Amino acid sequence: MLRPLPFRPVVLTLALLPASLGGQTALPIGSTTQGTLAEGEARFVYAAKEAGFLTVVVRAQAGEDLSLAILDEEGQTLADGLSDSDVGGDVGAEQLVVVLPGAGSVQIRVRSFMDDRGGFHIGGSFLASKLVASPPDPDGRPSRATELSVGATHEASLDSDAGDVADWYRIKVEKAGVLTVLTRTDEEGDLRLEVYAEGAYEEPEDSSDQDMDGVMGNESLTIDVDAGEVVLIRVLGGFLRQDSVSYRISSGLIAG
Numbered sequence: 001m002l003r004p005l006p007f008r009p010v011v012l013t014l015a016l017l018p019a020s021l022g023g024q025t026a027l028p029i030g031s032t033t034q035g036t037l038a039e040g041e042a043r044f045v046y047a048a049k050e051a052g053f054l055t056v057v058v059r060a061q062a063g064e065d066l067s068l069a070i071l072d073e074e075g076q077t078l079a080d081g082l083s084d085s086d087v088g089g090d091v092g093a094e095q096l097v098v099v100l101p102g103a104g105s106v107q108i109r110v111r112s113f114m115d116d117r118g119g120f121h122i123g124g125s126f127l128a129s130k131l132v133a134s135p136p137d138p139d140g141r142p143s144r145a146t147e148l149s150v151g152a153t154h155e156a157s158l159d160s161d162a163g164d165v166a167d168w169y170r171i172k173v174e175k176a177g178v179l180t181v182l183t184r185t186d187e188e189g190d191l192r193l194e195v196y197a198e199g200a201y202e203e204p205e206d207s208s209d210q211d212m213d214g215v216m217g218n219e220s221l222t223i224d225v226d227a228g229e230v231v232l233i234r235v236l237g238g239f240l241r242q243d244s245v246s247y248r249i250s251s252g253l254i255a256g
Contacts, residue, residue, distance in 0.1 A: 024043045024044060024045045024107070025042075025043070025044045025045070026044065026045060026046070026047075027044040027045065027046040027056065027108055027122070027123075027124045028122070028123050028124065029046070029123075029124050029125060029126055030123075030125060031123055032057075032121045032122060032123030033121070033122060033123065034061075034119055034120070034121055035110060035119065035120050035121070035122050036117070036118075036119050036120075037064070037110070037111075037112050037117050037118055037119070037120070038117065039117075040111055040112045040113070040114065040117075041109060041110065041111050041112075042109070042110045042120075043107060043108070043109050043110075044107070044108040044109075044110075044122065045105055045106070045107055045108070046105065046106050046108065046124065046126075047104070047105045048100050048102075048103055048104060048105070048106070048126065049103050050102070050103055050128050050130075050133070051099075051100055051101050051102050051103075051128070051129060051130060051131075051132050051133035051134070052099075052100055052126055052127050052128040052129045052132065053097055053098070053099060053100070053126070053127045053129060053132070054070070054097070054098050054100050054106070054124060054125075054126050055095070055096070055097045055124055055125045055126075055127075056068060056070060056095065056096050056098075056108055056122070056123075056124045057094075057095040057122070057123055057124070058092075058093070058094045058095065058110055058120055058121070058122050059090075059092060059093055059120060059121045059122075060090075060091070060092025060093070060118065060119075060120045061092075061118060061119040061120055061121065062118050062119070063091070063092055064091075064092050064112045064114070064118040064120065065091040065092060065112060065113050065114060066091070066092045066093075066094055066110055066111065066112055066120060067082070067083065067084040067094060067110075067111045067112075067113070068082070068083040068084075068094040068095070068096055068108070068109070068110055068111075069081060069082050069083075069108070069109045069111070069202070070082075070096055070098050070106055070107070070108055070109075071106060071107040071108075071109065071202060072104070072106060072107070072141070073104065073105050073106070073107070073141075074141050074142050074143060074201055075107070075200070075201040075202050076141070076142070076201045076202070077201075077202055077203070078098045078099075078106065079098070079099065079165075080096065080097070080098055080099075081096060081098050082096075083095065083096045092120065094110075099132045100132070101132055101133060101134040101163060102133060102134065102135070102136060108122075108124075110122065134162070134163030135162075135163060136163075137163060137164050137165075137166075139167055139168055140164070140165075140166060140167075140168065141168065142168055142170075142196070142198075142201050142232055144168065145168035145169055145170040145232060145233075146167065146168065146169050146170070147169075147170050147172075148169040148170065148171050148233070148249065148251060149171075150171060150173060150174070150179070150251050150252065150253045151250075151251065151252060151253070152250065152251070153248055153249070153250040154169070154248070154249050154250070155246070155247075155248050156235070156246070156247060156248075156249065157244060157245060157246040157247065158189075158191075158235070158236070158237055158244065158245050158247075159244045160237060160244070161244070165236055165237060166234055166235060166236035166237070167234070167235045167236075167249075168232065168233070168234050169232070169233040169234075169235070169249065170230060170231075170232055170233075171230070171231045171232075171233065171251055172228070172229075172230050172231075173225040173226070173227065173228070173229050173230075173231065173253060174227060174228070175227050175253060175255045176225060176226050176227045176255065176256070177224075177225060177253050177254050177255040177256050178222060178223070178224055178225070178253070178254045178256070179222070179223045179224075179225045179231060179251060179252070179253050180220060180221070180222050180223075180251060180252050180253075180254075181193065181195070181220070181221050181223070181231075181233055181249070181250075181251045182218075182219065182220040182221075182249070182250060182251070183217060183218065183219045183220075183235060183247050183248065183249050184215075184217065184218055184247065184248045184250075185215060185216075185217025185218065185245060185246065185247045185248075186246070187217075187245065187246060188216070188245075189216060189217045189237075189244075189245025189246070189247070190209075190211075190216040190217065190237060190238035190245070191209075191216065191217040191218075191219055191235060191236070191237065191238050191245065191247060192207060192208070192209040192219065192235070192236050192237065192238040193207065193208040193209075193219035193220070193221055193233065193234075193235055194206070194207045194208075194221075194233070194234040194235075194236070195207070195221050195223055195231060195232070195233055195234075196231075196232040196233075196234065197232070198230045198231075198232055201232070204234070205223075206221055206223070207221075208220055208221050209238050211238075216238060217245060217247055221233075225253075233249070235247070235249060
């Protein structure tokens with residue numbers, strides 16, 4: 001059950017940030033600062049103390065083509081957390097508003113597609129609000145993924161009203177071959193199935209939202225795997241998200 005990480009408004013000192021986020025620059029709140037791209041990227045962090053809305057604005061200094069991403073502590077892209085919209089037709093102008101459902105830290109990444117080493121201005125604001133507060137999801141992060149054995153079937157559900165918007169699964173493959181992962185539902189409910197390489201959670205390696213046999217919750221992925229490989233699977237609501245949907249997830253391996 002995926003649940004966005006807890007977050008919070010005030011900027012903490014880097015000494016208080018999680019170790020994985022240490023050494024990055026704190027996002028300025030209520031003001032802007034100058035940033036510099038190194039190998040086409042710059043990273044910032046923000047530590048929130050409560051639920052609310054985080055706004056981030058970026059403007060290039062010399063016409064660099066920029067994109068903006070907001071991620072959780074483990075590198076998952078937050079809902080509505082990607083921007084390459086070129087605000088006002090300016091390729092270096094990006095801005096985002098994301099929901100932070102509780103206390104915790106997020107990563108902000110500014111990128112250039114040309115590996116530029118140019119500069120930009122970045123700033124943020126935070127509007128605390130209990131309107132978007134929700135409890136943390138126990139299996140809403142890759143590090144808390146449910147272990148799923150090859151060949152096993154697991155029953156689960158999503159409940160967006162309760163903040164359970166996705167479920168993570170971890171499958172360790174003992175033999176090389178072709179791994180198939182699928183979901184099935186017996187009720188109305190739209191699902192999306194995604195596969196990630198271990199440690200890389202910003203974008204899926206592949207995804208399925210094909211509504212097999214006309215059933216919106218029936219999805220399937222086929223993955224080439226090596227012996228000992230760990231595959232991370234995420235199940236989340238599809239384009240037509242319902243408040244709650246129950247489903248079954250299973251996998252099978254054809255060795256070879």
